[in-house]
Amino acid sequence: MSRRTLSLAVAALVAVGLSGCTSNEPTKDSSSGSGKLAVSSTTDKCELSTKEAPAGNLVFNVTNKGTKVTEFYLLGEDGLRIVGEVENIAPGLSRDLVVRAPAGKYFTACKPGMVGKGIRSDFTVTKSDANLEPTxxxxxxxxxxxxxxxxxxxxxxxxxxxxxxxxVGLYKSGKDDEARKLYAxxxxxxxxxxxxxxxxxxxDPKMDLREADLEPGQKWTGWHRIEKDLWPPKSGYTKLTPTERTTIADQLLKDTKTLYxxxxxxxxxxxxxxxxxxxxxxxxxxxxxxxxxxxxxxxxxxxxxxxxxxxxxxxxxxxxxxxxxxxxxxxxxxxxxxxxxxxxxxxxxxxxxxxxxxxxxxxxxxxxxxxxxxxxxxxxxxxxxxx
Structure with missing residues (x-):
């Protein structure tokens, strides 16, 4: 889940070197069957060494050449399903995302500042004769x-x-003390x-999005919406009405049932x-x-x-x-x-x-x-x- 702020933990992550992949094709490691791709993330660009690779183990070596902490995602064809992600790439650092990807259509996305939908591009995984299933x-x-x-x-x-x-039953009934005890x-x-x-x-966006990560016009639902209502700020906040509470609580339970x-x-x-x-x-x-x-x-x-x-x-x-x-x-x-x-x-x-x-x-x-x-x-x- 995207976060706005670079934490103390990020600064000490160990950098790994850029893979050096400069051609229009991913390099191939014959010993592992892995396709290796270089990704360059800047403030306004997300450049890949290739936008097509054969099915199998793919290694995206993501280097942050920008000024903001960034993330990199491989998304499914619907643009929603996360196939793999690597977060917390500070400026000047590199991290690898290793995924096993079958043939199909995908999207890649860099997220400078770790917010929004990111800088997206089409990515294709072609059919391959490689059999990478364990035996x-x-x-x-x-x-x-x-x-x-x-x-x-x-x-x-x-x-x-x-x-x-x-x-949600406690919350809807106004039993705030009991709801607070169960929350964590x-x-x-x-x-x-x-x-x-x-x-x-x-x-995940419907169930666990924080207020700081809301995009303009995005509806805020889920755990943290209820959290703020149970532990309201001392000033400048209007508690939800019983009807609003019911709507938010019912949505959280509905989404939880879907996950289940x-x-x-x-x-x-x-x-x-x-x-x-x-x-x-x-x-x-x-x-x-x-x-x-x-x-x-x-x-x-x-x-x-x-x-x-x-x-x-x-x-x-x-x-x-x-x-x-x-x-x-x-x-x-x-x-x-x-x-x-x-x-x-x-x-x-x-x-x-x-x-x-x-x-x-x-x-x-x-x-x-x-x-x-x-x-x-x-x-x-x-x-x-x-x-």
Missing amino acids: GDDKVLADNASTQYGSYVKDQTEQLLTQTTTF DARMHWERVEPVAESFGDL TRTRTAKYPTDKISNGSKELMDEVATGKVTGEEEKWSHTDLWDFQANVDGARIGFEGVRPIVKKKNAALDSSIATKFTALQKLLDKHKKGTGFKLYNELTPAEIKELSTGVNALSEPLSKLTAAVTL
Whole structure:
């Protein structure tokens, strides 16, 4: 999900070199079957070394040559479904997006400033004879990862639906104190699987958009619209009427039911799982560790924990593959997950956490450093799993 502000975490992300792809065709790595494409993002341009590539593993090496932090997306033909994304690319830095893309029509998009629809271009993936599906023991490991992650998503969306149903009932009934108590716990189920919701394209903006990210004329719905009404500003705010509350609450529940239904049959190949883990840590860096996500309730650390949970579950699902292909990377990621969790545990309070505005600048910096340390090796996870 796009964020306006570059967080403390971004500054320490490790840059990777530009792939050097300058021809009109993606280079081919014969050992991995991967097509490598260079992307140059500036303030007003999003230039790719090619707008066509053969089906298979694609590596978009995105370099930010502009002055604003940027993002890069590969979108489905409808322009909504997110096939893959890489966020938080600070000026002068590069990051890779690794995806397994079948033949079809797509869009690419750079988002300077991480707002709006981005600078979009058509992108085509042509048919290919390459067979990149795992075989033998690798197929068993990949199938196990997909099955386990699918079960996890189904469980989380089931719990999300149950708690959201209770939450909107309390909110519509004017039981604000009870609704406030449930808010953070209910949202944890959403935050654990948010990349899945983002992959559908239409649900995330309706369910989780922050006020700061609204585009002109865009209707604001979802969790954060209700959050502001439950924790209203001290001045300049008019609380929603009972009718307005019902409309917003019913829409959130409707969208939650849609998410629940879609995840009953969704499939999760290994690149989706590993990219999801990376995206969840990007969410931590751009919202939770900066206090921007829960502006009114200050329950950012609940979200932080949920994102770490989801990223860890994704990693553990593909971990047998990573151990086999890159034992050093596996050890690095596992160690840094443990270290980050220890830092987060320091801020537990009862059954939850401290509010974000109770943290000191030094404590925030410490968490940011832990996020940076994990984000760097985690950014290499998809390449280790798929290439």
